Amino acid sequence: MSVQLSLLAEETAVVPGGLEYHPAFLTAHDEAELLAQIDGADSPWLDDLSRRVQHFGYKYDYSNRRLDDSARIGPLPDWLTQLAHRVRVAASEEAKCLLDAQRPFEQAIINTVTDPSNEPS
Numbered sequence: 001m002s003v004q005l006s007l008l009a010e011e012t013a014v015v016p017g018g019l020e021y022h023p024a025f026l027t028a029h030d031e032a033e034l035l036a037q038i039d040g041a042d043s044p045w046l047d048d049l050s051r052r053v054q055h056f057g058y059k060y061d062y063s064n065r066r067l068d069d070s071a072r073i074g075p076l077p078d079w080l081t082q083l084a085h086r087v088r089v090a091a092s093e094e095a096k097c098l099l100d101a102q103r104p105f106e107q108a109i110i111n112t113v114t115d116p117s118n119e120p121s
Contacts, residue, residue, distance in 0.1 A: 017097040037079040057107035
């Protein structure tokens, strides 16, 4: 069962269509496997922001806030394609109406907060 989330305090806040929260989407085992894939990914961690970031499919241009074809870095890795498939399957019928069934997910960004206690002094 999916739950629509209100991310903002005001009831009149506009939430992006299709935004859903699935609290049991990943098991603890799934989570551990996913984290191992992320940490072992061929995509390097970039740390030029206030967080570490990995880009897959396309590299997002933060200064222009967009993607274009020149930013293509390659196809998603198999583990990420499988995760994208699981997301599609788990989506509510309402959210599925917003997805193009003929167009696979092509881009992902993984963010993690930089822990200042781990940085060299």
